[in-house]
Amino acid sequence: MPASPVAAPVASPDEIVAARAARPELRARDLAASLNVSEAALVAANVGTTATRIDAHPDRLIPAVETIGEVMALTRNESAVHECTGPYQDYHPGEHAAMVLGKAIDLRIFPKHWSRAFAVAEETDKGTKRSLQVFDAHGDAVHKVHLKPASDVAAFEAAVAALATGDSDRSYPTTPRPAPEGARIREDNLDILRKEWERMTDTHQFLRLVSKLKMNRLGAYRAAGDRFATRLDTGAVSLMLERAAADAVPLMIFVGNAGCIQIYSGPVRTIKPMGPWQNVLDPTFNLHLRADHIAEVWRVWKPTQRGPAISIECFDAEGQLILQSFGLRDPEAAGAWAGLAETLPAAGAPA
Missing domain, CATH: 3.40.1570.10 (HemS/ChuS/ChuX like domains)
Structure with a gap:
């Protein structure tokens, strides 16, 4: 043996x-x-x-x-x-979710992590x-x-x-990380998914919906169809940043992990690729993105009371969410963002 x-x-x-x-x-x-x-x-x-x-x-x-x-x-x-x-600024405590809602620092915090x-x-x-x-x-x-x-x-x-806690322990015992989930799809729930997706009035309803249907975010995107989610070329996120900078389109960029999501809202100006990294290098906002880790990119449509919310979202090879980008909420910025998102090439399409 x-x-x-x-x-x-x-x-x-x-x-x-x-x-x-x-x-x-x-x-x-x-x-x-x-x-x-x-x-x-x-x-x-x-x-x-x-x-x-x-x-x-x-x-x-x-x-x-x-x-x-x-x-x-x-x-x-x-x-x-x-x-x-x-x-x-503007901290809002919460047992399960807390928030920092300042203009410069915008966080969603999950205290248990x-x-x-x-x-x-x-x-x-x-x-x-x-x-x-x-x-x-x-x-x-x-x-x-x-x-x-x-x-x-x-x-x-x-x-x-x-x-300070007064604890002088120099070790850090850890628990094993859970295995990546990957995409979860329930074929028998697809009709319900599409019907309930059409009826959403807020983007925050989405995760509750897919969880109720025994799916997850990526599984729902793969299964719902182009009416709701369109798969894009893996270079679409870099192209999105470059076009947003060139055309002065403000946007929201979300990056997170299990314990914290951080959000930037505003323009991006200085885009600099360096090896596998795509970077935004502005005075008050920096983004460092491993473009070579991107395995799937999706343009996603969700209905809200204020009109459609269009997002560009990318995932790694294990199905883990890397980054999301939305438009700002005012009508002019939202329109410019929707136009930009629509120009990004679909998977398999010529660049």
């Missing part, structure tokens, strides 16, 4: 610190993968030196962030990084780099707050003192 595979050894906190010192140029996620640890374990290994464990609950953490002034908010998944600069958090202050050749970092039970980053030159450092330090 063939030998059973042997699990790679997991690095200890001291080994993590040594590896980080030896290879400071590596991105945190790449170093974590090379050490067979989570990204959170990299941070936890430095508790007592550059990292402090703090209360992760958004009801305590977000009001503290509001005192710091201008910061950079970062939310990511495996294929996209979404960064917005500005103050945190905010498992542990750290305040980090690292010395670099450019000075002290300060941040607040939240992770889930699997050790994956849920949300990060990075201080900017205009940030109130004294407020940051006061927040860390107020939120």
Whole structure:
């Protein structure tokens, strides 16, 4: 019989610190993968030196962030990084879902995934780099707050003192990530799906509908037909960003994970591809998108009380949502967005 595979050894906190010192140029996620640890374990290994464990609950953490002034908010998944600069404002708590509704920072927060958090202050050749970092039970980053030159450092330090848990544990035990779900389709429910889809009055009704019918987002898009969802070329998202910049079409860009969704609303101006990454590099908004991870793109129509909501949505090869884009809600911007979305090439069509 063939030998059973042997699990790679997991690095200890001291080994993590040594590896980080030896290879400071590596991105945190790449170093974590090379050490067979989570990204959170990299941070936890430095508790007592550059990292402090703090209360992760958004009801305590977000009001503290509001005192710091201008910061950079970062939310990511495996294929996209979404960064917005500005103050945190207008926090709305909620047991199952909370929100930050400021003009610059717009978040949907799911508190059960905010498992542990750290305040980090690292010395670099450019000075002290300060941040607040939240992770889930699997050790994956849920949300990060990075201080900017205009940030109130004294407020940051006061927040860390107020939120510190006193826990000096340098490890980060994790639970296994759930397997990617992929597309779920129930052929026997397709007629109901289409009828109920036509009757929607708000986009938030969509996930409740597909869940009730034992499907999911991607399964519904694949099954519903062109009246509701049209599959586009995998290069459509990059083309969307380029045309939005060229034609000054404002848009909304959503990137999220299980614990947080971050939204940007406004124009995009500077589009720069770099290797596999497609980037938006504007003063208060940056997007870094792994274009090579995009396996499916869909143009989706949903009815609402204010008129149709048109979205462009992309998924990776495992069926996980990477990014969504919508138009702004005012009629002129919505019309320009709908026109842009309609020009994007269908799957298999000439570019």
